[in-house]
Amino acid sequence: MDKRTARHPCYSESAHHFFARMHMAVAPGCNIQCAYCNRKYDCANESRPGVVSERLKPEEALRKVRHAAVRMKELSVIGIAGPGDALANPGRTFKTLRLIRERFPDLALCLSTNGLKLPDHAGEIADLGVGHVTVTVNTFKPETARRIYEWVAVSGRKSNSQEAMEKFLAAQREGIRALVEKGILVKVNSILIPGINDEELPFISKKLKLMGVFIHNIMPLISRPEHGTKLGVMGWPEPAAAELEAVREACGDMKQMAHCRQCRADAAGRLGKDGFAGFTKEALASAPAPEDNGAAGRAEWKRRVGEFLARRAASGREGKPGAHGGFLVAACTKGLGLVNQHFGHAKEFFIYRVAGGEARLVNVRKVESYCGGPAECGGEDPLERIIETISGCHAVVCLRVGYGPAKRLAEAGVKPVTDLPYTPIERAVVEAASRLAAKGAAPTMDESAMEKRNGA
Ligand code: CLF
Numbered sequence: 001m002d003k004r005t006a007r008h009p010c011y012s013e014s015a016h017h018f019f020a021r022m023h024m025a026v027a028p029g030c031n032i033q034c035a036y037c038n039r040k041y042d043c044a045n046e047s048r049p050g051v052v053s054e055r056l057k058p059e060e061a062l063r064k065v066r067h068a069a070v071r072m073k074e075l076s077v078i079g080i081a082g083p084g085d086a087l088a089n090p091g092r093t094f095k096t097l098r099l100i101r102e103r104f105p106d107l108a109l110c111l112s113t114n115g116l117k118l119p120d121h122a123g124e125i126a127d128l129g130v131g132h133v134t135v136t137v138n139t140f141k142p143e144t145a146r147r148i149y150e151w152v153a154v155s156g157r158k159s160n161s162q163e164a165m166e167k168f169l170a171a172q173r174e175g176i177r178a179l180v181e182k183g184i185l186v187k188v189n190s191i192l193i194p195g196i197n198d199e200e201l202p203f204i205s206k207k208l209k210l211m212g213v214f215i216h217n218i219m220p221l222i223s224r225p226e227h228g229t230k231l232g233v234m235g236w237p238e239p240a241a242a243e244l245e246a247v248r249e250a251c252g253d254m255k256q257m258a259h260c261r262q263c264r265a266d267a268a269g270r271l272g273k274d275g276f277a278g279f280t281k282e283a284l285a286s287a288p289a290p291e292d293n294g295a296a297g298r299a300e301w302k303r304r305v306g307e308f309l310a311r312r313a314a315s316g317r318e319g320k321p322g323a324h325g326g327f328l329v330a331a332c333t334k335g336l337g338l339v340n341q342h343f344g345h346a347k348e349f350f351i352y353r354v355a356g357g358e359a360r361l362v363n364v365r366k367v368e369s370y371c372g373g374p375a376e377c378g379g380e381d382p383l384e385r386i387i388e389t390i391s392g393c394h395a396v397v398c399l400r401v402g403y404g405p406a407k408r409l410a411e412a413g414v415k416p417v418t419d420l421p422y423t424p425i426e427r428a429v430v431e432a433a434s435r436l437a438a439k440g441a442a443p444t445m446d447e448s449a450m451e452k453r454n455g456a
């Protein structure tokens, strides 16, 4: 396992079952305006980039980490992901990172940026020991950029001109190259915007690989009118899960991240399990900050995870039986990389494409929350939504499933598999696909949602 990613939940799919990140919302301002972003919208129940309950000063961020460090043994990464752009607020960002680095030398530092100011700060990022940087790259074409960015601030002026976009995109490329040269692991996030940059993404992915980018994270556009973003107000469509998965597969030459949860700028905990509410200024107001930096607890957790994974590997349970075909299999898990969750308790499903005996995670589909109060609820059957979430899958592996839901799943063409409890997820989904193949089930046609949309 790559030591640089073994404990980073975003850079390693395996690590995200065991380790946690915590975001410090110290960077409120931004130097560009993306057509999919509105940081004024704030909802404590919302999980998406740019959303934050409160903004912090560097000293408040340090205090927050001091509490989290003794409460969360699985904490391994401190990240700055907004709510604006980390490098549009360099004073606050670097002060925060310096304070945390001094007191918590074992925690990895991470930041995320639009890249405009990256060429100016790559040196300081490296000097501070930030090992992981995410840059959001949505296009390499200035004309596409003009549709995605309402303005970028170049030479002190906000502009949407072709020239401003050329400068912005050049800064992104220059910044990424500088980071790669310094040995920093670069992740690129790209927002999949149907009809704007979807067809560019396979080319972007290839080019990023050549540039030395470590991993590519293609995220679906979130576009709801109530968020007040330009695209949301325009009613721009969000990509369907199948479309996102098809684009990720088309970009498959480059290492893909498919387990991103598009988290908040004040997220805390393992991906998908957000504990930010326990660390607000109000929640911590009366508690003295612990002196212990929690390193012993984190070292012990790391040791136990290492032992657990070694035992699993030695037991042969990680071996993959030979399978075939392009089956799509969903899995329910509550952590540790095992099939260990009841179907009815799942809030999200890990979606694997199984082909040639290999399982590849292509998405984590969230079940839309269905309780919006009586006015919104209208008596809709929650099971319908769950089944809709895994539509297109051939099977779902889970710990258990009730008789009624199992019947409904079967009617929807999804085979429930419940006799692989506590099996490592990848092995379980490959086994489920093997059984489907043995029974003569037809694998999915490799249809692309994009092709369908384009009428091809
Ligand atoms: Fe945070 Fe981003 Fe670092 Fe991770 S998030 S700054 S790399 S520690 Fe992770 Fe969240 Fe997806 Fe980002 S799940 S939105 S990829």
Ligand code: SF4
Pocket: 030, 031, 032, 033, 034, 036, 037, 038, 039, 050, 082, 083, 084, 085, 113, 114
């Ligand atoms: Fe919002 Fe980030 Fe875009 Fe700035 S770079 S406008 S914070 S999404």
